[in-house]
Amino acid sequence: xxxxxxxxxxxxxxxxxxxxxxxxxxxxxxxxxxxxxxxxxxxxxxxxxxxxxxxxxxxxxxxxxxxxxxxxxxxxxxxxxxxxxxxxxxxxxxxxxxxxxxxxxxxxxxxxxxxxxxxxxxxxxxxxxxxxxxxxxxxxxxxxxxxxxxxxxxxxxxxxxx
Numbered sequence: 001x002x003x004x005x006x007x008x009x010x011x012x013x014x015x016x017x018x019x020x021x022x023x024x025x026x027x028x029x030x031x032x033x034x035x036x037x038x039x040x041x042x043x044x045x046x047x048x049x050x051x052x053x054x055x056x057x058x059x060x061x062x063x064x065x066x067x068x069x070x071x072x073x074x075x076x077x078x079x080x081x082x083x084x085x086x087x088x089x090x091x092x093x094x095x096x097x098x099x100x101x102x103x104x105x106x107x108x109x110x111x112x113x114x115x116x117x118x119x120x121x122x123x124x125x126x127x128x129x130x131x132x133x134x135x136x137x138x139x140x141x142x143x144x145x146x147x148x149x150x151x152x153x154x155x156x157x158x159x160x161x162x
Contacts, residue, residue, distance in 0.1 A: 019027075048054055056063040082090070
């Protein structure tokens with residue numbers, strides 16, 4: 001025992017030496033109540049410090065950030081790693097996809113330019129052909145009088161079956 005502790009005990013015993021047992025019991029009860037109150041206060045503080053609901057209520061954005069970080073770490077830890085064969089097949093598939101996309105783009109660009117020009121030429125030829133056919137038909141169906149005057153006669157259908 002240290003010297004300060006023995007002095008403290010000695011002073012207490014001197015204080016308690018002249019007191020009656022009832023007073024000593026009452027002092028002991030008061031000290032027990034004081035200690036119980038202090039323990040309750042410590043328990044409340046400890047509960048408040050360890051209660052996650054209180055912390056989340058006081059700092060919601062921090063709680064969401066921590067939860068997000070923990071979720072990211074856990075997902076990274078438990079993520080399935082691809083085998084070397086799967087990595088090779090993925091690289092091969094990407095290469096084939098790139099090459100086929102380049103070939104497709106070249107074909108489409110060549111086809112669309114030549115196709116558009118061909119469609120324009122075919123449409124123009126069809127229009128000219130239709131106009132020429134109408135002109136020839138109107139000239140051949142007109143009577144001899146209308147040709148002499150230089151005026152086109154209207155087309156008259158002589159066939160009643162249509």
